[in-house]
Amino acid sequence: MQLANVCFSLHKWQEVERYADELRELATAVYQDELRGRKMNRKIIPPKTERHLVVYYGQGFLLKSAALEKQGLYAEAKKYISGYADLSEFELLDETGRIEVEKFRLWATANRYTLDVLLGDIEVLPAYTRFLMDHPKEILSGLIAIMESANRHRFKVDGILEQFSSQIHDFTEYENSIQMDRYFRFRYELATYRLQNGQYVSGMEDILRCLVLATIMKNDSDFIRCVTLFEAFRPHATDQQKTEYKQIMEGIRNEEVDFASNRFSFGTV
Template sequence: MGIQEMLRLSLRTEIERNLSQNGYTLSKLSELTGINSGTLSMMLNGNPPRPMTICQLDALANAFGHKPGWLYELYPEECLNEGKFSRPRVIPYLIRCAEIGRQDCIAMTASKLLDNPKNVSILFSVAEQLFENGKRKESIPFYQFVVDSEKDSYSNHFVMAQYRLFRAALGKNSEENWKAVIRFEPYRKRLPENYQLDALLHLANTCFALHQWRDVEKYADELREMALIIYEDELRKKQNKKTYEPVNTERHLVVYYGQGYLLKSAALEKQGLYEQAKQYVQGYADLSWLELLDETGYSEVRKFQLWAKANTYTLEILMGNVGVMDEYLYFLTKNPPEILPALITIIESANKHGFMVDHIMDRFSEEIKHFTHYRDPLNIDRNFRFRYGLAIYRFHNGQYLTGITETLQAMILSIVKNSEKDFLRCVTTFEAYRKYATDEQKQEYHQILEEVRNDEKRIVALSGSDLGTV
């Protein structure tokens, strides 16, 4: 008897043993599992036995009272046919292993699959299905198998695996996000054009959150160029073909073109190049001239119009033109999502040009309280910048206690986003004004430091705490 027959027999021996222990007939088992009696007979008694699907094995486990994953270590042989793996059986099996955490079975099966380099495509298919179903963490090992095993770094599987690993790696950790950018960056231009658009947008946004302004500029320039190339190609296709299928991208095509201008202007703004930034704001202020706009497209155009108006105010305020302040504040009351980035602008300008904004902080005090609810990396970073800028403003105006409170809040946010540079800024700022701190504030400061020394992960729990309001 060969190894394959022995293993198949052992799988079926366990099933037969459970069948006997529970006193089930095949008819009863069919009733409990929903598997046809004839199919059960062929699976258990056929010569050779009929291979079972992973769903059928799960149904048997449930009927016998076992946890999910029962006999999974014996299942891979069900996927073999004359020494070759059956895609319809092995792919669902590996997906189930990933879903229930059977890493041992994944490692064992992947090792066998990779004895034949052509089976890399199977692992890629598993990864893609997991990724598309929102199971990005579970997809990572399979994409890594592809990257480690595929010899051709220009192959579609290899490049897409690198892209998916980049996307899956993005999170709240600034250091890990930067590592993900560095790993993926060399492969971005090897992607199919439609994926290049998505990749460039994510690269630019990630670098924006990391304050890598020159990189944001680079990716924004590439994004505009690629979006325009694809747009012109889409126009030609629509004109020359009776049936037109739009390019497959995550977002509407106008988003990539507009974001290329928006991110470029934002990066220039962050470098203090306000006049240059104004020129790029005009690039997305009115995108209604673009063809191929459907209802979604026009909705995006209206968003860009709103952002252009907001960012025009932003640039004027940063340049010290407080004459537009009342108009700006009215605009914010009508557009609440713009309040956080706007307050960062106002605080930065107040610190630079020396005007008072206490009344503005009071006016938006309720909105400011809710900034602690943000959990996405971009708004966590924005909240940090606002809190730290507000701390400096308070110190400059002799409001030492509230300045220290804002410094402590900023310190916690710097830990949440894992920015050593920003954490040290907060520490040095606190130390510079330590003599003004109350005993309670000093105790809070030392508690944060102690948390960092003992267990950095525990500090995340503090991210939603309210250390004070303005």
């Protein structure tokens, strides 16, 4: 699971798939061995692990689904959600295990909505937004999916942005590298959405924010995407925005940041 998480942070999706498959196989083997021992009244000493066995079993499905989603294989990713959506029948559960099962149930609901939206099913948006309101910790990830889908399928989400305006304002209070990465992705999709819909001033402002984040994260590919997007819409930038952009570029040049050799590691999922 640790290897899958590291590969996830490095965006090596096929390697995440490989380790997720291996994780499911190992967790299933341990689980079946413990069940056989119980039926035969044989004392089984389970392996000492940091987490409950159900976590490794469920994470095998969740990581597989997430890696497929990141590769744009949304329909295939949905198939793996059923593997962790309801683990209540998982035997050998104690109180800790039951708490983990409920976490997986919540993530499955959120991820089903996410994949439906990414597939362009805008009819689920009202239910999805209600779900996000009820589960604030899922709002950032949910809005990333909504914005990405809105840009791909060209539908309007101004009402949703207004609905979550206060939460969006608080996104600047990220606490770790994972949140920073997610915040970047949201801001980049938001910038793209605004620029595509003629909201040039706010869109260019978002791109400037993304440039700063990409610089902090030392992420070369994200930085290049931001520069490309800014240059594509440069005629619509205000004089102040062009000045800020120039200052950012000069700061990068003066510090001689080598993005190629300083790729940012986002931690684990």
